[in-house]
Amino acid sequence: VTRIALGGLLAMAAAGAWLVAAPFVLRYQPAGAPWTGPARMDVAVGAALTVAGLAGFGAALAGRVHELYAVRPGAQPGQ
Amino acid sequence: MGGAESPGRRGSPGRYLPGLTAAALGLCAAGWLVLTPFAFGYRGRAQDAAVTNLATGGGLALVCLATLVAATVAWRRALRADGVLATAPPDRARVRRRMPRAAAARPAPAPDQLLTALRELLAPVLVPAAERPPAPAEPALAEPAPAEPAPAELAPAELAPAELAPAELAEAAGPTGDGPAAAAPAGPARRPAPAELVLATAGAVIPEPRNAAERRGGIAAIESMLARAELRMPGYEDEETW
Numbered sequence: 523v524t525r526i527a528l529g530g531l532l533a534m535a536a537a538g539a540w541l542v543a544a545p546f547v548l549r550y551q552p553a554g555a556p557w558t559g560p561a562r563m564d565v566a567v568g569a570a571l572t573v574a575g576l577a578g579f580g581a582a583l584a585g586r587v588h589e590l591y592a593v594r595p596g597a598q599p600g601q
Numbered sequence: 602m603g604g605a606e607s608p609g610r611r612g613s614p615g616r617y618l619p620g621l622t623a624a625a626l627g628l629c630a631a632g633w634l635v636l637t638p639f640a641f642g643y644r645g646r647a648q649d650a651a652v653t654n655l656a657t658g659g660g661l662a663l664v665c666l667a668t669l670v671a672a673t674v675a676w677r678r679a680l681r682a683d684g685v686l687a688t689a690p691p692d693r694a695r696v697r698r699r700m701p702r703a704a705a706a707r708p709a710p711a712p713d714q715l716l717t718a719l720r721e722l723l724a725p726v727l728v729p730a731a732e733r734p735p736a737p738a739e740p741a742l743a744e745p746a747p748a749e750p751a752p753a754e755l756a757p758a759e760l761a762p763a764e765l766a767p768a769e770l771a772e773a774a775g776p777t778g779d780g781p782a783a784a785a786p787a788g789p790a791r792r793p794a795p796a797e798l799v800l801a802t803a804g805a806v807i808p809e810p811r812n813a814a815e816r817r818g819g820i821a822a823i824e825s826m827l828a829r830a831e832l833r834m835p836g837y838e839d840e841e842t843w
Contacts, residue, residue: 524675527620530668534627537661541634544657550649560643560650571630571661578623582672585616 528582535575541568617676624672627665634658719823 545551551561
C-alpha cells in the first residue's frame with residue numbers, strides 16, 4: 523500500500539477521533555445533560571471510523587513490514 | 602497479517618484488502634454523516650452538529666476516495682508485477698505525444714557509421730560492378746532497350762541467355778576480356794548462374810558512378826530513402842509499413 527493510502531487511513535482515524543470529541547468541544551452536548559441524538563450519532567460514527575482507520579492502517583503497515591522482511595536477502599519471513 | 606503469503610507474490614489480497622475495506626467503510630460513513638442532518642431534521646435545531654457533520658463528512662469522503670484510488674492503483678501495480686494482470690498496450694495518443702521527444706532524445710547516427718552500414722548493405726550489388734573493367738559500350742548498357750521489359754522485373758529463371766545482349770552475357774560470365782577465349786565468339790555460350798544474372802542486371806540497373814560528385818549524390822539519395830523509411834518504422838504508430 524502506498525504512502526498516500528497509509529496517510530488516508532490515518533486521516534480517517536483522525537476524523538473519527540474528531541467526531542467523538544466534537545460534541546464536547548463545540549458544546550452541543552453539555553456535560554451532565556442527557557445525550558442528544560446528534561451527539562450520540564457523532565460519537566458512534568466517530569468511534570467506528572477510528573477503529574476502522576486504525577485497523578486498516580495497522581494491517582497495511584504490517585503488510586508493508588512483512589514485505590520489507592521478505593525482500594531482505596537471506597531473511598526468513600517467520601524470523 | 603499476511604504471514605502465510607509467499608514472499609515472492611506482492612499482489613496478494615491480504616496486503617491490500619484491509620486498506621480497501623477501511624476506505625470503503627469510511628466512504629459509507631462520510632455519506633451517512635452528510636445525509637444525517639437532512640434525514641433526522643436537526644439542521645435547524647442543532648446548528649453546530651449539522652455543520653460539523655457536513656464538513657467532516659465532506660472531508661472524509663475526499664480522503665477515503667483518495668485512499669481507495671491509491672490502494673487500488675498499488676494493488677493493480679503489484680498484480681501486474683506478479684503477472685496476474687496483463688500489461689495494457691500503450692495508448693496511441695500517448696505514443697504520438699512521446700514520438701517527437703523520443704526522436705529528439707535519440708542521438709543521430711554518425712555519418713561514418715551510416716556510410717559504413719550502407720556499404721555493407723550494398724556490397725553484393727556494388728562490388729561486381731566495381732570489379733568490371735571499363736567497357737567502351739557501357740553507357741549503352743546502362744539504359745535497357747525500350748522494347749524489353751525492365752531487368753529488375755524479371756526473375757532470374759526468366760532471363761534466358763538469348764534474351765540478354767552479348768555484352769551483358771560477357772559481363773555476367775565474369776571479367777574474361779584479357780584472355781584469348783574472350784575474342785572467340787563461336788560455340789555455345791556457357792549458361793550463367795542465376796546469381797551472376799542477378800548481379801549483371803543489378804549492374805545494368807544501377808549505373809556505376811562516373812565521378813565523386815555522382816557517387817555522393819547517389820549516397821545522399823539512399824540516405825534520404827533510409828531516413829524516410831526510419832520514420833515509418835513499426836513501433837512508432839503500431840503499424841507495419843515494411
